[in-house]
Amino acid sequence: MSNREPNKAEGFLQCAHCKKIIFSVDFEQNLSVCPYCGHHHRLSAHKRIEITFDPGSFSELDQELSSLNPLDFPEYAEKLASAVEKQQTNDSMTSGTAALDGMPVSVAVADFHFMGGSMGSVNGEKITRTLERAAESGAPAIIFCASGGARMQEGLLSLMQMAKTTAAAQRCSKAGIPYIAVFTDPTMAGVLASYASVADVILAEPKALVGFAGLRVSKQAGVGKVPDDFQTAEFALNHGMIDRIVARKEMRTTLIQLTRMLGGTSTRVR
Amino acid sequence: MSNREPNKAEGFLQCAHCKKIIFSVDFEQNLSVCPYCGHHHRLSAHKRIEITFDPGSFSELDQELSSLNPLDFPEYAEKLASAVEKQQTNDSMTSGTAALDGMPVSVAVADFHFMGGSMGSVNGEKITRTLERAAESGAPAIIFCASGGARMQEGLLSLMQMAKTTAAAQRCSKAGIPYIAVFTDPTMAGVLASYASVADVILAEPKALVGFAGLRVSKQAGVGKVPDDFQTAEFALNHGMIDRIVARKEMRTTLIQLTRMLGGTSTRVR
Amino acid sequence: MSKTHKEWERPLVELEDGILKLKEIARKEQDPSKREQQETRISDYEARRDRYIDVMYANLGPWEKVLVARADKRPYTLDYVQAIFHGFIELQGDRKGFTDHAIIGGPAMLDNRPVMIVGHQKGRSIQERQLRNFGYARPEGYRKAIRLFEMAERFRMPVITFVDTPGADAGVEAESRGISEAIAAAIFKMFELTVPAVSVIIGEGGSGGAIGIAASNRVLMLEHSIYSVIAPEGCASILWRQADRGADAAKALKLTAQSAVDFNLVDGIIPEPKGGAHRDVPLICANVKTALLSSLGELDKLQPDAIYADRYNRFRKMGVFADSLGI
Amino acid sequence: MSKTHKEWERPLVELEDGILKLKEIARKEQDPSKREQQETRISDYEARRDRYIDVMYANLGPWEKVLVARADKRPYTLDYVQAIFHGFIELQGDRKGFTDHAIIGGPAMLDNRPVMIVGHQKGRSIQERQLRNFGYARPEGYRKAIRLFEMAERFRMPVITFVDTPGADAGVEAESRGISEAIAAAIFKMFELTVPAVSVIIGEGGSGGAIGIAASNRVLMLEHSIYSVIAPEGCASILWRQADRGADAAKALKLTAQSAVDFNLVDGIIPEPKGGAHRDVPLICANVKTALLSSLGELDKLQPDAIYADRYNRFRKMGVFADSLGI
C-alpha cells in the first residue's frame, strides 16, 4: 500500500492521496480529512478520542499493560522499544471509559502508528476488558479498529487473542449490551476475522482498507479478476459486511444516535 | 415439466424418463425407481408410508379434516370433489404417528397426485398438527414434502399457512425436538419457502424438482443463463440448501440413523 | 382485458390537468370580473373532481384496488419512515456477502421509544427502481431483515415492518442463493421474537415475499392495499391461460383489506385520504402512526412470553376447513 | 533454504524401497540357504530403518514438525471419523447459497453417544484436493460449521472438531463472501455453546482458518502437529523477505505442540506412533479416541452453564504481558 500519511512541512502539508498542498490549520480543523479529495487520513488514538467523545470525558484504563517477548522472537524487543519510545504509549490500543452526549460508553481506540496496530497479548487484553466492562456495567461498547492483523511476534498467543476478544463480544451480546465497531484504515486479517466482525453495528470510514489477506495473497489465491474497489469499505458495504460508511465529521452524531437507540434508553429492561 | 409418471399397461409399464419398458413387479420391488435410469418416480402417500416406517406402525390422524371453499373460488369445489373421489382421501397430506426402528415419530407425507400437493387450510393444519405433536410428545417430526406450492383457490388463507406451519416448526426447534424434511419431486414455491426449508436436516430424493418459482418465471426474472441442473435437488445441494441426496432405497436407514442420533437417545436431557 | 391504472385514472387526470390550466389562465388574468368568472369555473371543476374521486373511490372493485396499490404515486416505506419516525439510521448488509436495496431497515425513534424498522422499498426514479429491483427482494434482503430482527430482540425494541412488494425475486441468481430458504428463515425468526411486532401492508402484499416480513403480532392494511397468495395476472394465467384477465382473478382471490378482515387474517384497516394515500401524505402518515401507537399500546401490556404466544396464537387459528365433528 | 518433506524423508524412503525390492527377490528365490541369507539381510535393513526412524523422530525440530504435519500420507479428518466413530452422516450446506468441501461435518456415534463432528478435510487424489480446495476453507465452510454447532446445541450433543488447514481461503471470491466474518462468527458461535466442545489439531493448525473451529473447552494436539498464527513461509517473507527461510520462522514462531503446552494454550499432546501418525493409523486413532473420551469425561461433570463458563475462562487467561504491578 502507498503511504497514506500526509507529508508534513512547516505550516502546511501535502495530501498523500491527491498530492495537493493543505494548510496544517485547515487540515486539523477538517479532522485530518483532505479538503480537496476527501481522503480520510489516519488519526492518532488521542486525536480520535478528542473528536469523538464528550470533551474531557475520557478516562484511560489498562495503560499499565505492556508487551513482553514471551517467544524470545527475533528483533521483537527492539521493535517494541522503538514503538513505545516513538509513540509514547505501550500499545496501539487505548482503552477506557468515556461519555457520548452524556451517555457512558466503554471504548477502545486503535492507533495504526504503533506497530501497525497489530494484535498481541496486550492489545487483545485491552479489547477484552473493554467489552467485559461494557457487559458488566451496561455501558455500550464502541471500538475503533485499525490493524494489520495479529502480531506474529507473539505467535500462538496472538492467535488466541482472536478467540479471547470474540468471546468477550459474545458476552456483551448475551448481556444485551450494544457493541459498535468502527473500521478505520486499515482493518485487516486477524482483527477483521475476530471481534471486529461480530459487532452489532459496523460502521466504516470512507475508503478504509478492509480485508482478510494482503492484496498480493488474495490475487495469488483467487482465479477471478480483482475488482477496482477490492478490500475497501465500499466493497465491504456492497458485499453486505458492514452497515454504513460514515464520514468522519458525521461519526460522532451517528454514534450518539445509535447508542441512544440501541442502548441509551432508561426504559430498557436488562 | 414433462409427465413424470410411468405409463402403465398390463403387467408392465414405461419409464417416463428413459422410456424403457419395465415389468410392474420389478418396478414395485424397486420402490418405483426405474431399474434402468434410476429415475425416482412419484409415490403415493400410502406407498411411501409402507416403505419408510415400521410395518403396521402408522396411525393416521386428522383424516377427518376436509377442505371448504371459503372464497367461493371458481371451479374449486368441482376440482376438490374430483380429487377426493379419485384419490380417495381428503387432502394431499396424510399425517399421523408411526415408528421408525421402534422409535416413535410424528409424520406427514405428501402425495402430489392430489391437486399437485398444494397447501390450503387442511394441508397447513395437518403440517402444523404434525409439528405440534412432535414438540409436545418429544417424538421427532418427519415430513415428506411434495407440492407445487400454495393453493391459490383459498387465497390469503393459503398464504397464511406458510406462517402457521413455519411457526409450528419454530416450536419444535425451541423444544429441542428434531424435525427432518425430505424433499420429493416436486417441492416448490410456498411450501419450499416455509416449513420445508426450516427443518433441522433436509434430505432430498435424486433429481427431485426443488425451487421457488416456475422455471418460466425464473427465466423471465433472471438475466443470467439457466444452469442445466437448475431447480433440481442436485442444484440445491451444490448451493448449500439441502444436507444430502438420499436414494429411495437408503431413505429408511438414513432416517433411522438421523432420528437415533438427533433425538432418539435415552440420555437426552429435555 | 383488465384496465390499467392509467386507463382507469385518465378521466381524473384530465380533469386535474384542466384545473391546473384554468388556474394558470386565472393567475394571468388582469380583468377582475373575468378572473372572478374563471375562479367560479375552477371551483365548479374542483367540485366535479371531488365528486369524481368520490365516485371512483366510493366502491373500488378488487382490480381497482390492485391498480391503486401499485400506483407510482403511492407513498413508499421511506415516506412513512420520514414522516412518522425520527433519527432513522439505515443499516445494511446480510453479513454473508450480499446486500439488497429492495428491503431497507434500521433503528429509529417512534416518539420517545426506539423501534426497529424493516420494509420493502420501491424506487421512484428509473435508477432507483433498478437499484431496488422494483421491490422484488432478494435472499439477502430477508437475511438482512433476520439480522435486524435479532438486533431488535437483543435490545428489546419493537419491530415495525412495512410491506410493499409484488413478490420476492424469482430469478436464477435469487434461486441459487436460496430465496425460499431466506423467506422461510425470516418467517421463522419473526416467530422467535419476544418483542412486539407490527406490520402494515402499505401497497402490494405480494405472496411469499410479503409474508417473509409480516409474521407479526398485529397486521394492518391500508384501505386500498392488497394482500394476495399470488399476483392476479399469475392466477389468471394459470386458471384461464389469460394473464390479461387479472381483474377476474383479483375478484376471485379476495385480495382486498376488507376481505382480509372478514377472514380474520388482518387486524385492522387504516383509512386512506379521499382519492388514495398519495393525495394527502401527511394525513395517511398520521393515520398510520395512530394505528401503530394503538397496536403497540396493546402489546406493551404483554410480557415477553405472552408476546411470543400471542403471535403464535394469531396465526395458529388461520385456516378454514371442515372436520367430521362439524367445523 | 529450508528442506522440503521429500528431501527430509528421502533416505528413509530409499531404505524402504530397498527393503521392498529385497523382499521381492527373496520371495522369488528358490535356494533355501540363499533365501535365508537374504532374509537376514532384510531384517538387518529393517532394523536400520527402525533406528533411522528413531533418530529422525527422536528430536524433530520445528521445521520437521511442519513437514510431518503437512505430509501427504498423514491421516485426515475422515480417517479419524471412520475409525473412531460409527454411523457418521455428513450434512452439507450453509443454507445461504453455497457449499464447501474443505470443512465437513455431521452427527456420528462415539461409542453409545451421539456427537457432532466438524473438521477440515484435505483431499488425497488430485481431483479430491481440488474439490476440497487443498484444505483452505471458504466462508460457506465456516457457515456450515455454525449451523452444525447450533444443531449440536439444540440437541445437546457434544461437539468434536478436527483441525487441519494451511489457513482459510484468501481469494477474491472468499473475500467477497466475507471469509473474515465467517471465521469470526464461527468463533462467536462456539462461545455460545453450553454443550462440551473438544478440538484436536491433527495436522496443520493454520491461523484464523484453524481457530475458526477450535474455540473449544479442550484443545488437544497430535505430537507432530503444528499450530501457528501465520504460515512459517509467510512469516519469513514478512520478516526477512525470504519465503524459503521457513525453517527459521518455524523456530521463531514456536508452533509445536510442545510449545503450545508450555504456554498453556493447548491442554494435551496425543502421542503419535513411531515415525508419525501415518505409520500406524489404527494406533493413532485409538490414541485420539482415548483422549477424546477422557476430555469429554471431564466435561460431562459440568452443567451447561459451567461448560459455557469453562470455555470462556480457558481463553480468557491466554496472553502474556506485564502490568505496572509486575506480573
Ligand SMILES: [Zn+2]
Ligand atoms: Zn487529498
Ligand SMILES: [Zn+2]
Ligand atoms: Zn428409466
